[in-house]
Every structure is written in C-alpha cells, then in structure tokens.
Amino acid sequence: MSGLSFLNSGLLLFTAATVLPLLIWLLAKKKPKQVVFPSLRFIKAGQEEEKKRTRLKNILLLIIRMLIILLVTLAATRPLLRSSCLKPSSSHPPTAIAILVDTSYSMDYVEESRSDLDRAKDALKKIAALCDPEDRVILITSEDKWNRLHAQIYAGSPPPELIDQIATTYTPLPLQNMLELAEAKLAETQLANRELYLITDGQKQDYPSSPKTRLNVINIAPNREPANLSCANARALPQLVEKSRRQTIEFQLTNHGNQPREEVLVKVVLGDAKVAEKFVALPARQTVNQSIAIDLRQDGWQSGYVEVVDDRLEQDNRSYFSFPFQLSPRVAVISGAQGLPLSLRSLLNVYTGSGGSVDRLVPSQLNLSLLDSYQTFVFVGAAPYSPKLRDIVAKLGESGRGALFCLDGTLSAEYRSLLAGTFGISFGTWQSEPKTISHVNPHHYTTSLLAGKNIRYNTLAKYWKLSGTGATTLLSGGGDIFALAKDNFVLWNFDPSDQHSTFLLDAAFAVFAYRCLEHAGTLIASGENYLLGDTVNASGIVLPNGQSIQLASRTHLLEQPGIYSLLQAEGPAKVVAVNTPLQESEFQAMDYKGLSNTRLLGPNWIKTLFHTRLGHDLWKILLAAALALVILELVLVKSEELRPATAVPNPATGSET
Known part of the structure; x- marks a missing residue:
C-alpha cells in the first residue's frame, strides 16, 4: 500500500507562497526606456556580455528560493510517505487510541483451556506495549459501572492491573453507547491522529450505522465451531391430583454445537444440597425437554437450580427456579351463600389435599387475626359488604399477599367500589351473552401453561362489563375481560356456578384455577x-x-x-x-460486509496498529533539503560578490579598460 498523507493538511494552503519570488522577479524585470550615448557604447557592450554570463545564475537562485519556501511549507504540514517498498517506520506521531472491549458473557467461552476474555486481555497488553508516552489511551468495556470508574484518558498506556480486573457482564451495553463514549473521549484528547478498535469474539450484534472514526475490529476467535450447552426454563410442575413431597422439575437443554453429545450430566440443587442427577443425550443443534423428580423436605419456598455440566461456557449452564410448597394448606372461603359451586369446591379439595382444610366463613367472622391462620383467601359471590372486609383486603395487599375474587351478578355498589379500587377498573352492567375466550396471557404465572394450548370448551356465559387498564388481563374475548390480576390479587369476572359456561368443564380451567390459588396464596410472588x-x-x-x-x-x-x-x-x-437471557448462548458469526466505516482486521492485526506507523515522516528530510538550498544560495551569492570585475574591451582603441 502506497500513498502520501499530511498530519497538518490545512497548512498546504501556504504552499501558494512559493510563487512570491517569481512574482517579485517578474515585477522587478520591467525595463526603463533606453537612451544610448555614443560615449557609453563600450559600457553597454560590457553589460550585455555580463548579462549573458549571469542570467543562468539568477534563474538558478530564483528556483532555489522558490524551493526553499515550498520545502519549509511542506515540512510544516508533516507529510507521511507510505510504500510497500519501504521498511515500516519504527515510530508514530502522538496518537489518541480508544479500545472497546466486548465483555458480554459469551467472551467467557473456553477453548484450549483459555477463555476469549483471556485472549482479549493479551491483545490489550500487546497494544499497550506499542504505545508511546505521548499517546493517549482510552479503555472502554461493555459494563456501564466499569466505564464510569475506569473509562479515562491514560497517558502512554493503561495500568496492567486495570487490564487484569476486566470481567464479563450479564447486561452488556449496546455497541452504539460504547462508541459514543469512545468518540467523546477521543475528542477530549485534542490529538489530530485518532484510532478506534473493537476487541470481540465475533458474536453477532448491532453495529453503528456510520461511526465518525473508522472502527477497526479485532476478532480474537475467528472460524469458531461452537460446542456450547445451555439450560433454561426450569420450573416445578403443578400437582393437580394429590399433593405430595415428590415434586417434578421440568427444564430445557439445548445443544448449540454441530456435534451430538452423549452422557451429559445434569444435576438439581435445592437450597445448598444436590438432590438429584441424571445423564442425558443431546442431538446436535436441538432443544430437548427433560424432567427430574426430587423430594421436598419441608414446606415454604423451594428454590435452587438445574445445572448442565459443560466447561465451554458456564454462564448459561444453570437455570434457577423458585416455587412455594404447602403440603397441607388452609383456605378460607368468604361467602354469604350456604354452599360453594361444585366446580370450585372440587378444585379446593384437590388444592388442599388430604391434610389441608377448606373453611367457609361469613363476613361477620372476619378479623385480622385470621391472616395468620390461613394461606389462601377466596371471596365467592356477593358477600355482604362490611368495613372488616375492606380492612382484610387492605391488610392482605400491604403484606404482599393476595386473594381470589369470584363474582356473580348480585354485587352491591360498595363491593364493586372495593374491587374497582383494588384492581383499577370500572364496572358496567351484568352480561348474559355467551362469549368465547380468544386471548390467554402467555406471560403471567396463572395462564402461562394454557397459552398456545387448544381449549376445547371455551365459552363463558355470565360476566360483568369491565373497563380500565389498572390490572393485567389474564383471559379475554370479544372485547370483554374475563379474568384479571393485580399484584397477588386475582379476579374471576364470571360466575363459577353458571352451568352454561363450558370453560368450567375444560381441563384448562382446572389448571388455571389451581395456579390462581397458588398465586393468591401466602407464598406466591407475582412474576417470580x-x-x-x-x-x-x-x-x-x-x-x-x-x-x-x-x-x-x-x-x-x-x-x-x-x-x-x-x-x-x-x-x-x-x-x-x-x-440469564440466552441470546449469547447461540453463537452467530457477525457479517462485517457492508458495514460503513468499519474494517475487520486480519490475523496480523498487530501490524496495522497506529496507521501512521506504516508511513515515514518526511518533515526532517524536507527541512534538511531546505537548509541545503539556503546554503547553496549563500554560496552562489557570495561567489558572485567575490568574483573580480571582468575587463571590458574599448572599441575605439581595441584595448581593455
């Protein structure tokens, strides 16, 4: 690669001063009108002879003076010559260099006993070794906290211990944010020569459309064949028939590599103890559903993780889970009716199991001491409104608990006002036109198992016309809302005793009701x-x-x-x-073609650092040449002054004068 560049290209304008000696010479060359006297003819002849002899010398001095001005001006512009025929320069002018280090967790991928982050640190140390004291270095990672502390302008090179402290992050900054910070820091250095580098594993990400400074990409993991395993979506399967301490944990395993894996070890840790393990086979490029049964030792919150043993990338090996378990829960049903709807009564019996209890209470029996006696509260129908009812609902909300409300068409205005304030909704009129459930919320705990499933019996016949956006919609259809949730409170906007609502006969209703009871219970947190x-x-x-x-x-x-x-x-x-989000688990190589002002460096990227290193600084040569011309000019001028006068022949006598 050959070429000529200028560090101070703006000074090239002053090269126009080269013509000043020529202009002066042309203006001074104007001849006056000549009158030759006979007595001066012999002097005229001598002058003509002298002019012929010195004309060449005058032109030479003019050229020398023009070259002196040109060379001095060019030297001030700091020209740099690049040529493949010349040996690379061993030095570079003061340079501001910003280095972006990709520290997303995929950089912890291990190959040949070393992680990509280790290779990135090696690259950083190589760059630091090439920096001169006059250089300014900015180091930026994908972690916002790290940048606020350490993304400073370092003279010469960053401290080695700072490089060793760099670690991966689970929440990396977008590359655009890193680039904006780098360009702002480069501008603060006020150095004309600026360079920008990105050290990455080549994982696909969003690149800026057109960075102001050319982005040079150093890929420390080219031509990679990923062989990563990940574990995700660990959860406890609901016990819909009979509660027991035997609990099944379901999870997903993904083989992101191109080769099948045999006898992969998977283990389950509950609390701090390993409680189960198994070996599985994983086909290449596939995701499989697996499950493991574990034994729960006590009631309360159960939390832990499922881990696939894989040394390549450990950050996505674990999938954490948490769920409540109460072998014998106590449920308080607040209702003014003599009995409970059959569909609800059977579900409550399944939920409480053989060791639990379902106690029906009338509103007059309510008091705050009951909150410690029951894990779940269910309000059925139009229970007579009382201040105690409002106090119980308020106390449940303050303590982070919830309740399940089952409505009918006889709600009093006070009761509707309580529900409207609790859920942030407005009540319309009671409807009796059957409608189909067309939307199931796929993200909420109560309905996530129903989303995407074929609900065969899906009509609800009696419900209130509701409006408002203060709560999360669980079930809806035809413009009407059938179930809502806010925090740990759940509202069934349908009559569970209505025989025309076919949804009450579907198996999906049993799953939905069971999850609602869990969600509204003492131990459930919304969106756990x-x-x-x-x-x-x-x-x-x-x-x-x-x-x-x-x-x-x-x-x-x-x-x-x-x-x-x-x-x-x-x-x-x-x-x-x-x-952990798993977007880093599936390796997708970045395609750098077509990116504006972005260049992927090759394996010998170290030789392309400091672009001016490949150019020879010519200003000293130009000044030396200008000095030589000044000396030559002085020699010519002095030689002219010291030259003895030449005798001029007298045409009258023929002798020299």
Whole structure:
C-alpha cells in the first residue's frame, strides 16, 4: 500500500507562497526606456556580455528560493510517505487510541483451556506495549459501572492491573453507547491522529450505522465451531391430583454445537444440597425437554437450580427456579351463600389435599387475626359488604399477599367500589351473552401453561362489563375481560356456578384455577421468574451472595443471576428466581460486509496498529533539503560578490579598460 498523507493538511494552503519570488522577479524585470550615448557604447557592450554570463545564475537562485519556501511549507504540514517498498517506520506521531472491549458473557467461552476474555486481555497488553508516552489511551468495556470508574484518558498506556480486573457482564451495553463514549473521549484528547478498535469474539450484534472514526475490529476467535450447552426454563410442575413431597422439575437443554453429545450430566440443587442427577443425550443443534423428580423436605419456598455440566461456557449452564410448597394448606372461603359451586369446591379439595382444610366463613367472622391462620383467601359471590372486609383486603395487599375474587351478578355498589379500587377498573352492567375466550396471557404465572394450548370448551356465559387498564388481563374475548390480576390479587369476572359456561368443564380451567390459588396464596410472588435487567419493587432485598440491602427507592435492578429474597414492610419475604437471557448462548458469526466505516482486521492485526506507523515522516528530510538550498544560495551569492570585475574591451582603441 502506497500513498502520501499530511498530519497538518490545512497548512498546504501556504504552499501558494512559493510563487512570491517569481512574482517579485517578474515585477522587478520591467525595463526603463533606453537612451544610448555614443560615449557609453563600450559600457553597454560590457553589460550585455555580463548579462549573458549571469542570467543562468539568477534563474538558478530564483528556483532555489522558490524551493526553499515550498520545502519549509511542506515540512510544516508533516507529510507521511507510505510504500510497500519501504521498511515500516519504527515510530508514530502522538496518537489518541480508544479500545472497546466486548465483555458480554459469551467472551467467557473456553477453548484450549483459555477463555476469549483471556485472549482479549493479551491483545490489550500487546497494544499497550506499542504505545508511546505521548499517546493517549482510552479503555472502554461493555459494563456501564466499569466505564464510569475506569473509562479515562491514560497517558502512554493503561495500568496492567486495570487490564487484569476486566470481567464479563450479564447486561452488556449496546455497541452504539460504547462508541459514543469512545468518540467523546477521543475528542477530549485534542490529538489530530485518532484510532478506534473493537476487541470481540465475533458474536453477532448491532453495529453503528456510520461511526465518525473508522472502527477497526479485532476478532480474537475467528472460524469458531461452537460446542456450547445451555439450560433454561426450569420450573416445578403443578400437582393437580394429590399433593405430595415428590415434586417434578421440568427444564430445557439445548445443544448449540454441530456435534451430538452423549452422557451429559445434569444435576438439581435445592437450597445448598444436590438432590438429584441424571445423564442425558443431546442431538446436535436441538432443544430437548427433560424432567427430574426430587423430594421436598419441608414446606415454604423451594428454590435452587438445574445445572448442565459443560466447561465451554458456564454462564448459561444453570437455570434457577423458585416455587412455594404447602403440603397441607388452609383456605378460607368468604361467602354469604350456604354452599360453594361444585366446580370450585372440587378444585379446593384437590388444592388442599388430604391434610389441608377448606373453611367457609361469613363476613361477620372476619378479623385480622385470621391472616395468620390461613394461606389462601377466596371471596365467592356477593358477600355482604362490611368495613372488616375492606380492612382484610387492605391488610392482605400491604403484606404482599393476595386473594381470589369470584363474582356473580348480585354485587352491591360498595363491593364493586372495593374491587374497582383494588384492581383499577370500572364496572358496567351484568352480561348474559355467551362469549368465547380468544386471548390467554402467555406471560403471567396463572395462564402461562394454557397459552398456545387448544381449549376445547371455551365459552363463558355470565360476566360483568369491565373497563380500565389498572390490572393485567389474564383471559379475554370479544372485547370483554374475563379474568384479571393485580399484584397477588386475582379476579374471576364470571360466575363459577353458571352451568352454561363450558370453560368450567375444560381441563384448562382446572389448571388455571389451581395456579390462581397458588398465586393468591401466602407464598406466591407475582412474576417470580425474572430475567437480568428487570426491576423489582421491595423495601429490602437479599442478594444471591447473602448480602441484605435496604432499598430507599423501593426499586432494584437485577444484575446477577440467582435466587433473591424480596423483603416487604409487612408479611413474609418473596423469593424470586433470576435467570440469564440466552441470546449469547447461540453463537452467530457477525457479517462485517457492508458495514460503513468499519474494517475487520486480519490475523496480523498487530501490524496495522497506529496507521501512521506504516508511513515515514518526511518533515526532517524536507527541512534538511531546505537548509541545503539556503546554503547553496549563500554560496552562489557570495561567489558572485567575490568574483573580480571582468575587463571590458574599448572599441575605439581595441584595448581593455
């Protein structure tokens, strides 16, 4: 690659001053009108002879002076010569260099006993070794917290211990954000020569459309054949027939590689103890559903993880789970009727099992002491409204608990007002036109098992006309809402005793009702499964490492996978499982073709660092040449001054004068 570039190209404008000696010479060359006297003819003849002899010298001096101005001006522009025929330069001018390090968790992929992050650190150290004290280096990673502390402008090179401290993050910044920070830091250096590099494993991500500074990509894992395994979606299967301490954990395993894997070890850890393990076979490029049965030793929150043993990338090997278990739950049913609807009574018997109990209470029996005696509260029909009822509902909400409300067409205005305030809705009129359930919320705990399933019997005949957006819709159809949830409160906007509602006869209703009872129970937290980057609300939180934090703002950003305990001002703590998004598990190579102002460097990327290293700085040569011309000019001028006068022949006498 050959070429000529200028560090101070703006000074090229002053090369126009080269013509100044020529202009002066042309203006001074104007001849006056000549009158030759006979007595001066012999002097005229001598001058003509002298002019012929010195004309060449004058032209030579003019050229020398023009070249001196040109060379000095070019030297000020700092020209750099690049040529494949020349040996690369051993130095470079002061350069501002920003290095972006991809620290997403896929950089922890291990190959040949070393991770991609280790290779990235080696590349950083090689770059640091080539930096001069006059250079300015900016180091930026994918972690926002790290950048706020360490993304500074370093003179010469960043400290070696800082490079060693770099670690991967589960919530990487978008590359666009990293690039904006880098360009702002480069501008702060006020150096004309700026370079921008990205060290990455080549994983596909969103690149900026057109960076201001050329982005040079260093791929430290080219031509990779991934062989990663991941585990996801671990959850406890509901016990819909008879409760027991034998619990089945379901999960998904994915082989992201191109080769099948035999006898892969999978284990289940409950609390701090390994409780089960098995070997499975995983076909290439496929996801399989697996399950393991475990024994629960006690009631309460059950939390742990399923882990596939794989040394390639450990960050996606675990899938955390948390679920409540009460072998013999006690349910309080508040109703003004003499009996319970058959569909609801049978479900409550299954939910409580042989050791639990279902106690029917009338509103007059309500008091706050009952909150400690029952795990689940169910309000059926139009129970007579009383201030105690409002107090119980308010106390359940304050303590992070919930309740299940089953409606009928005889709700009083006070009761509807209580429900409207609890769920953020407005009541219309009671409807008796059968409608079909057409939407099932796939994201909520109560309906996630129903989403995508074929519900054969799916009509509801009697319901209230509801409006409002204060709660999460669980079931709906034909513009009407049939079930709502807000926090741990669940509202069934249909009459469970109506014989014309075919949904009550479908198996999907049994699953839905069971999950609603769990969700409204003492131990259930709404949306107990979270992903990294989500935000939770609590008065305090216990992190996976056991650290307890009081939250002044009542919000916390989840940044590490694991099991968290959410502390409430009143009531029991809620246990949530936080898992890692798996977009980094499936390796997809980035296609750099067509990216604007972005260049993928080859295996010998080290030789392309500091672009001006391949150019020879010519300013010293140009100044030396200008100095030589100045000396030559002085020699010519002095030689002219020291030359003896030449005798001029006298045409009258023929002798020299």
